[in-house]
Amino acid sequence: MTDVAVIGAGISGAASAYEMAKAGLDVIVIDRFGPAAMASGWTLAGVRQSGRHPAELPLARKAVEIWATLSEELGGETHYRRGGNLRLARTPEEVPVIEALVKEQRAAGLDLTLLRGNADVRAVAPSLSERVLAASH
Numbered sequence: 165m166t167d168v169a170v171i172g173a174g175i176s177g178a179a180s181a182y183e184m185a186k187a188g189l190d191v192i193v194i195d196r197f198g199p200a201a202m203a204s205g206w207t208l209a210g211v212r213q214s215g216r217h218p219a220e221l222p223l224a225r226k227a228v229e230i231w232a233t234l235s236e237e238l239g240g241e242t243h244y245r246r247g248g249n250l251r252l253a254r255t256p257e258e259v260p261v262i263e264a265l266v267k268e269q270r271a272a273g274l275d276l277t278l279l280r281g282n283a284d285v286r287a288v289a290p291s292l293s294e295r296v297l298a299a300s301h
């Protein structure tokens with residue numbers, strides 16, 4: 165006897181179904197096309213904390229924690245790698261925006277660094293343009 169029917173096998177439905185099954189419920193997942201057929205199959209696969217609204221941060225932090233060991237937990241390779249996230253200032257006007265972002269996000273508890281100048285940014289991501297002026301990392 166099924167306890168819960170989840171409609172949609174994207175990340176939201178699949179993750180919810182997985183957690184409910186772990187909690188002991190009998191769950192069925194139904195999708196009109198198949199797993200990850202819509203947005204979840206098109207994602208660029210970033211797991212980002214920086215630049216989030218403060219209300220979203222606890223969820224983003226939990227996601228980073230979960231992804232770190234998800235391959236072992238699921239018994240399947242997720243290819244998740246934690247390499248950091250860069251937000252770029254490409255014009256002089258964008259530099260103070262990035263500086264403010266770093267300040268705000270650090271105050272919210274994130275370990276963000278301000279990379280000042282093209283050399284510092286390209287030390288992290290060498291293939292970036294020489295025109296990038298600063299970045300949050």
Ligand SMILES: Cc1cc2nc3c(=O)[nH]c(=O)nc-3n(C[C@H](O)[C@H](O)[C@H](O)COP(=O)(O)OP(=O)(O)OC[C@H]3O[C@@H](n4cnc5c(N)ncnc54)[C@H](O)[C@@H]3O)c2cc1C
Pocket residue numbers: 171172173174175176177178194195196197198199200201202203204205206207208209210211212
């Ligand atoms: C190009 C792109 C890049 C993105 N990059 C990122 C990223 O780097 N990082 C990130 O965190 N997010 C990213 N996102 C956002 C992320 O992909 C979505 O927020 C997430 O996948 C949404 O998941 P979902 O399960 O809510 O929806 P979906 O993945 O859209 O799943 C919904 C499922 O429900 C099914 N369905 C709908 N209606 C019915 C019905 N009536 N009956 C049966 N089945 C139905 C659909 O077929 C679908 O499979 C990106 C999105 C796009 C489009």
